[in-house]
Amino acid sequence: MSTLELIRNYKTQYTPMEADSLVLPFYMKQSPHSGSLERNPICIIMHSEESPEVGILASTMSQYFLEKKNRRYIELYTEFLTKWEQQQNYFSVFPKAFVFEKIKEVIDSFLTLNPSYVTFELTSDCSVFFQSLVNGYNIYFELYFTTDLKDGVEAITNIYKDGRTIFAYGGSIDTVFSQIDSKVCQTSYEVESTQSFYGISETAFASTEF
Amino acid sequence: MAYPRRLLPQQNFNRIAWNESLRNCYLIHFTETTDLIDPATSKLRITLVVKQTDHLRDYSNNLLGVFLVDDIFWASQDCPRSEYFRAEWDGVSEIVPPDVPAEFTRNETRGYFFLRISQCHEDVVQFQDNTFVHPVCMLLHTPTNSNFWHFSLRWFFEGRDLESWTNGIKRRMKTSAKAFIVERAFFDEPFYEQLDPAIYSR
Numbered sequence: 001m002s003t004l005e006l007i008r009n010y011k012t013q014y015t016p017m018e019a020d021s022l023v024l025p026f027y028m029k030q031s032p033h034s035g036s037l038e039r040n041p042i043c044i045i046m047h048s049e050e051s052p053e054v055g056i057l058a059s060t061m062s063q064y065f066l067e068k069k070n071r072r073y074i075e076l077y078t079e080f081l082t083k084w085e086q087q088q089n090y091f092s093v094f095p096k097a098f099v100f101e102k103i104k105e106v107i108d109s110f111l112t113l114n115p116s117y118v119t120f121e122l123t124s125d126c127s128v129f130f131q132s133l134v135n136g137y138n139i140y141f142e143l144y145f146t147t148d149l150k151d152g153v154e155a156i157t158n159i160y161k162d163g164r165t166i167f168a169y170g171g172s173i174d175t176v177f178s179q180i181d182s183k184v185c186q187t188s189y190e191v192e193s194t195q196s197f198y199g200i201s202e203t204a205f206a207s208t209e210f
Numbered sequence: 211m212a213y214p215r216r217l218l219p220q221q222n223f224n225r226i227a228w229n230e231s232l233r234n235c236y237l238i239h240f241t242e243t244t245d246l247i248d249p250a251t252s253k254l255r256i257t258l259v260v261k262q263t264d265h266l267r268d269y270s271n272n273l274l275g276v277f278l279v280d281d282i283f284w285a286s287q288d289c290p291r292s293e294y295f296r297a298e299w300d301g302v303s304e305i306v307p308p309d310v311p312a313e314f315t316r317n318e319t320r321g322y323f324f325l326r327i328s329q330c331h332e333d334v335v336q337f338q339d340n341t342f343v344h345p346v347c348m349l350l351h352t353p354t355n356s357n358f359w360h361f362s363l364r365w366f367f368e369g370r371d372l373e374s375w376t377n378g379i380k381r382r383m384k385t386s387a388k389a390f391i392v393e394r395a396f397f398d399e400p401f402y403e404q405l406d407p408a409i410y411s412r
Contacts, residue, residue: 116250117250117251119248119250119256120256121256121257121260122260123260123263124263124264125263125381125384127381129256129259129260129385129388131248131251131256131392133250133251138251138253138393140385140388140389140392142381142384142385142388144381146377146381148377148378149378154378154381156381156382156385157385158335158385158386158389158390160389160393163329163393163394165335165336165389167338168335168336168337168338168382168386169337169338169339170337170339170341170378170381170382170385171339179338
């Protein structure tokens with residue numbers, strides 16, 4: 001069932017939906033309730049005596065994460081372009097297209113970690129300094145543009161947890177994100193999806209009857 | 211209001227070598243804005259560190275004690291002696307107090323944050339890539355002609371500070387310094403006491 005079909009099928013006066021709403025279906029045994037968040041995403045709980053239809057659930061969740069990632073990508077890249085307009089002089093040695101491609105790569109890699117927060121600043125060290133929160137880890141990541149390496153860039157990270165450094169590493173963008181992933185993301189999707197499925201349904205619903 | 215004489219170096223003062231009692235002390239660092247905290251992280255905004263990237267070799271702070279929180283608002287002015295007041299104290303000279311407001315004035319729009327020395331001095335970041343760089347943060351007393359209580363944080367690797375390194379090692383040290391400051395900064399005024407005068411008097 002597609003998102004649009006879900007919206008069409010389950011739109012009621014109690015669950016007003018817009019065409020671009022995100023939909024997260026919930027399948028719970030012996031529960032006649034459904035509900036919606038005050039804002040997107042809208043969640044639907046459907047009563048079912050059968051086992052959850054995991055296939056539908058998984059594809060909808062996957063679509064949800066993809067849409068969320070795309071939206072955040074656009075936000076962050078737009079923010080980068082705004083800052084670039086003001087501070088591009090730091091990077092005058094490097095072709096604009098090269099800088100942009102690398103920044104896109106870093107933003108995409110960050111979003112793959114499913115962070116709860118990402119911020120960044122351009123620096124006079126010819127670098128972009130990022131800070132991100134993932135699963136309670138504070139990730140500092142700096143992408144340096146440099147002529148002393150054949151790749152033209154070097155990525156460096158420091159990871160803190162509860163005020164202590166737990167990891168520091170430098171290398172290519174791929175290598176560093178692979179290392180970050182291995183340190184902080186073993187459970188990121190699991191935690192996110194658990195919160196989405198149970199946390200929201202327990203606390204954020206204005207419960208309504210179909 | 212006159213510039214506080216208690217901030218000036220005195221002829222009977224010594225530079226302060228590292229002393230374990232400093233571990234219980236705090237540093238205060240001024241910023242050009244009072245908008246310091248990133249609400250998403252409850253930590254120092256990274257923009258405040260990034261703007262200081264050229265100053266990370268010798269990251270200026272003041273030792274709280276004789277230096278009070280309120281003293282952070284004293285700002286040097288563009289004047290013939292401004293370089294002199296910013297210069298390092300030679301350890302012996304008596305300093306003629308600066309004139310207010312021609313040479314120093316109060317800038318009440320400043321913000322500030324604190325650092326706990328026990329969390330800074332000798333803190334090591336161990337890189338696990340093939341460089342095995344491990345920058346160490348060190349607290350150094352760097353009194354200026356206008357402020358005996360000026361202290362610096364510097365980052366060293368193999369006994370050399372970050373500016374004396376090049377390329378990858380320097381980059382690792384700089385990133386670590388930036389992350390370090392964001393992580394260690396705090397904003398509620400701590401309880402602080404004056405350092406024992408025996409530590410800095412001859």
